[in-house]
Amino acid sequence: MATYEEIYGKRVKEFDSDPTLDSTYEGQVWYNTGNGVLKSVVSFSAFIAGGSLNTQRSQVAGAGTKTSGLAIGGTQPSSTAPSRTNGNKTESYNGLAYTNETNCPLYKRQGSGLGTQTAALFFGGYDDPQGYEATSAEFDGSSWTSGGTYPSDIDNMSGGSGTLTAGWNAGGYVGPPGVTNGTYNYDGSSWTASGNLPYAASNVNNLGPQTAGMAAGGNKQPGIGTDWSFYDGSSWTAQSAVSAPVQANGTAGTQTNAILYGGFITTASNSVCLEWDGSAWATNPATLATSRGLGAHCGVSTSINDGFMSGGDVGETTVYSATEEFNKSINTITKGAWSSGGVLNTGRLVYGGAGYKESGLVAGGFTSPPAAVRDETEEYNGTTWSEQNNIGTARYENWHVGTQTASLFFGGSFPGGTTGAVEEYDGSSWSEQNDLGTARFTLAGAGTQTAGLAFGGQTPPGVVGNTEEYDGTSWSEQNDMSTARRYLMGFGIQTAAVACGGGFPSAVTTTEEYNGSSWTNGSAMTTAKQRGAAGGIESDGLVFGGGVSPPAPHAVVEGYDGTSWSNFPSTANSKFNTGGGSTTTSTGSYMCGGRPGYVTSTEEFTGTTETVAAKTLTTS
Amino acid sequence: MAHFIYGVAENTGKGFFTAEDRRKFFLRGYPANVWMVGNNVDGAMWMAEKGAREKTKAEAQALIDAEVTAAQEAWDAQTDEEKAAPGNNRPVDVILP
Numbered sequence: 001m002a003t004y005e006e007i008y009g010k011r012v013k014e015f016d017s018d019p020t021l022d023s024t025y026e027g028q029v030w031y032n033t034g035n036g037v038l039k040s041v042v043s044f045s046a047f048i049a050g051g052s053l054n055t056q057r058s059q060v061a062g063a064g065t066k067t068s069g070l071a072i073g074g075t076q077p078s079s080t081a082p083s084r085t086n087g088n089k090t091e092s093y094n095g096l097a098y099t100n101e102t103n104c105p106l107y108k109r110q111g112s113g114l115g116t117q118t119a120a121l122f123f124g125g126y127d128d129p130q131g132y133e134a135t136s137a138e139f140d141g142s143s144w145t146s147g148g149t150y151p152s153d154i155d156n157m158s159g160g161s162g163t164l165t166a167g168w169n170a171g172g173y174v175g176p177p178g179v180t181n182g183t184y185n186y187d188g189s190s191w192t193a194s195g196n197l198p199y200a201a202s203n204v205n206n207l208g209p210q211t212a213g214m215a216a217g218g219n220k221q222p223g224i225g226t227d228w229s230f231y232d233g234s235s236w237t238a239q240s241a242v243s244a245p246v247q248a249n250g251t252a253g254t255q256t257n258a259i260l261y262g263g264f265i266t267t268a269s270n271s272v273c274l275e276w277d278g279s280a281w282a283t284n285p286a287t288l289a290t291s292r293g294l295g296a297h298c299g300v301s302t303s304i305n306d307g308f309m310s311g312g313d314v315g316e317t318t319v320y321s322a323t324e325e326f327n328k329s330i331n332t333i334t335k336g337a338w339s340s341g342g343v344l345n346t347g348r349l350v351y352g353g354a355g356y357k358e359s360g361l362v363a364g365g366f367t368s369p370p371a372a373v374r375d376e377t378e379e380y381n382g383t384t385w386s387e388q389n390n391i392g393t394a395r396y397e398n399w400h401v402g403t404q405t406a407s408l409f410f411g412g413s414f415p416g417g418t419t420g421a422v423e424e425y426d427g428s429s430w431s432e433q434n435d436l437g438t439a440r441f442t443l444a445g446a447g448t449q450t451a452g453l454a455f456g457g458q459t460p461p462g463v464v465g466n467t468e469e470y471d472g473t474s475w476s477e478q479n480d481m482s483t484a485r486r487y488l489m490g491f492g493i494q495t496a497a498v499a500c501g502g503g504f505p506s507a508v509t510t511t512e513e514y515n516g517s518s519w520t521n522g523s524a525m526t527t528a529k530q531r532g533a534a535g536g537i538e539s540d541g542l543v544f545g546g547g548v549s550p551p552a553p554h555a556v557v558e559g560y561d562g563t564s565w566s567n568f569p570s571t572a573n574s575k576f577n578t579g580g581g582s583t584t585t586s587t588g589s590y591m592c593g594g595r596p597g598y599v600t601s602t603e604e605f606t607g608t609t610e611t612v613a614a615k616t617l618t619t620s
Numbered sequence: 621m622a623h624f625i626y627g628v629a630e631n632t633g634k635g636f637f638t639a640e641d642r643r644k645f646f647l648r649g650y651p652a653n654v655w656m657v658g659n660n661v662d663g664a665m666w667m668a669e670k671g672a673r674e675k676t677k678a679e680a681q682a683l684i685d686a687e688v689t690a691a692q693e694a695w696d697a698q699t700d701e702e703k704a705a706p707g708n709n710r711p712v713d714v715i716l717p
Binding site: 052053054055076320321336338339340343366368369371384397415441569574606 | 623645651707
């Protein structure tokens with residue numbers, strides 16, 4: 001009999017206690033001599049909650065994958081002229097959050113999608129009140145252009161697969177008299193007839209590339225099919241039937257390993273997931289947390305791990321915005337999100353913030369009316385805010401860095417004046433330090449109490465790009481930023497800092513990185529922002545709160561990885577002149593105070609986590 | 621069916637909404653303790669658990685308007701010197717999307 005090592009390449013080990021697990025332990029079996037338990041790390045399947053659509057809707061077309069997806073069109077069922085409400089909505093997904101993109105020129109529900117996030121086709125579907133359509137539109141990641149017209153009106157939810165220049169669709173509803181077995185290939189400009197699907201049906205699941213495609217089930221009118229066929233770009237070959245009747249499901253995978261989930265699986269709006277292993281179908285133990293169908297899903301995929309579903313509905317009455325992503329690995333993944341934190345004792349405008357979400361510190365600020373410059377200091381323990389000794393010089397439009405027990409508070413304004421005052425906090429009281437070389441307000445900063453950095457801001461009548469370093473005693477002038485601005489945000493340390501956003505007067509997307517001596521331009525933020533807050537380090541920063549201009553705060557959150565920006569899960573509240581920060585990474589961030597309303601609320605960010613857990617092996 | 625449901629509930633701080641809530645349904649806060657929530661089972665359950673008083677969109681907007689109007693009137697009553705304080709912008713209307 002073969003040994004475990006001969007089969008899996010790893011020997012069964014003995015440990016006194018369970019080891020610290022990482023990916024190298026996948027497939028490793030060990031005997032824990034401490035408790036007499038045999039364990040291993042094995043992969044498992046699960047659907048993971050991801051970022052929600054900005055506009056909840058159903059009958060949504062999808063493209064791309066769970067880390068680079070698209071949701072196109074759709075509807076709020078049962079509304080008047082439903083496709084005219086959300087039928088042109090386009091949102092892109094990065095695995096964390098959805099971002100609104102340019103609306104599609106077509107308004108459709110029940111449309112089909114294929115391709116990637118930056119090269120997608122949206123075709124067919126239903127446009128109220130005109131009816132079924134053959135029109136299509138192509139998306140290049142930023143804008144839409146007209147695409148090739150399908151040979152007939154077509155409605156094939158879960159139809160369409162492949163790439164923009166090598167796409168295909170099989171089956172669909174063509175209007176009276178009914179369903180079709182027609183298969184057509186798309187070359188980036190026009191559709192060409194190909195070998196017919198072995199059966200006629202609508203809502204046929206199409207997945208895979210043009211030369212290795214797959215089709216599953218569909219509504220044969222009457223009857224829901226269990227058919228499973230492979231496509232080579234010109235003809236079809238029947239395979240072992242799906243283990244249940246299916247139509248209009250979420251799909252992902254290849255001819256050797258594919259999944260169908262959600263949609264109609266024996267019954268409508270199911271949560272079930274079926275998996276094809278290359279020879280047979282079986283029920284995968286993973287289920288959608290929210291039973292539903294007709295959400296956005298892959299337009300092209302190379303693995304079952306590309307699978308996702310966003311939005312969708314149950315019975316055309318309850319509509320969702322939530323995303324669930326399929327994951328088969330040894331990791332338990334929990335996606336990042338913001339949650340509510342403690343309530344400030346004094347709601348106010350806040351600028352900057354020291355510490356992180358479990359050990360925060362804010363001071364100063366502004367409330368009106370009556371116009372009042374604040375001197376209150378509050379510490380946060382991750383649950384509640386508590387008042388501390390007031391700061392020496394009441395002010396606002398300052399910046400604040402460091403930790404709860406060693407913070408640095410600098411610059412700012414008060415009615416009728418600008419200050420370069422600097423104070424340090426030691427966890428109980430404030431002490432005055434040497435002033436900034438250039439008194440200013442609406443500035444930003446980074447670093448610590450003994451290695452601080454101040455940059456940008458306003459010295460009436462204009463804005464400055466001045467940069468100063470603090471060594472724990474005094475400030476020294478450094479090279480200016482390239483773009484002078486105010487109400488900007490900053491994070492990082494003195495030798496690796498990021499300045500972003502701000503403006504004068506309009507908000508900008510400008511990013512600059514400081515290396516301890518000079519600034520270089522970084523990639524632009526995805527959304528212009530000023531009057532927000534920021535936290536983290538250069539390679540893992542987060543910017544939140546603020547907005548394009550004071551009247552229009554937004555909930556957009558962006559993360560910076562040292563090279564580029566990407567959208568993160570949004571905050572629940574839209575506020576400008578909000579404070580907060582993080583001295584750790586992005587996941588330590590908190591946001592508090594701000595307007596409108598001089599709010600007292602706090603939000604805390606919890607980043608995405610991946611953990612490896614051992615499975616206990618039993619004999620049964 | 622409406623896209624969203626609206627309710628009034630005081631943000632009680634930690635735990636008022638969790639990261640899990642945010643992953644499950646759309647949630648956005650507005651002045652006057654108005655919350656706009658995705659109209660689905662999870663959103664409705666959250667509203668019920670928080671004891672939120674459900675409002676129509678028009679009622680929710682009226683509450684927001686009342687709070688913003690009060691803030692605008694208070695701002696208007698300030699002296700010119702107070703109004704000129706940096707960052708002391710007049711409160712602007714907040715419109716539910």
